[in-house]
Amino acid sequence: MNETLISETLxxxxxxxxxxxxxxxxxxxxxxxxxxxxxxxxxxFCYDQDGEILIDNLAKRAVILNVFHPEP
Known part of the structure; x- marks a missing residue:
């Protein structure tokens, strides 16, 4: 099996x-x-202006940003 460094994959x-x-x-x-x-x-994670992890007050959980990168 061929292994690829995560940096090369990204x-x-x-x-x-x-x-x-x-x-x-x-x-x-x-x-x-x-x-x-x-x-x-x-x-x-998303952060507020104070550098703290942004919390969704309704859902009571951290706000996460997902960025999709399609196959090259």
């Missing part, structure tokens, strides 16, 4: 590594019909 998907915060999560987008990964999601 660059192949067009993700700017200098713009990813340290608390980001990278998740594959699995297409069950095609049986393969069709892209990746980069998930990050």
């Amino acid at each position: 660059q192949a998907y067009g993700v700017d590594l200098t713009r990813i915060p340290t608390d980001a999560a990278i998740k594959p987008c699995w297409d069950r019909a095609e049986g393969r990964v069709t892209g990746i999601y980069v998930q990050t």
Whole structure:
């Protein structure tokens, strides 16, 4: 099996590594019909003006931004 560094994978998907915060999560987008990964999601927390994690007061949970990067 060929292993690829995560940095090389992210660059192949067009993700700017200098713009990813340290608390980001990278998740594959699995297409069950095609049986393969069709892209990746980069998930990050949203922050308020004070630098605190933004909380949705209605849902009582952190606000997360999902950015989809399709397969290169």
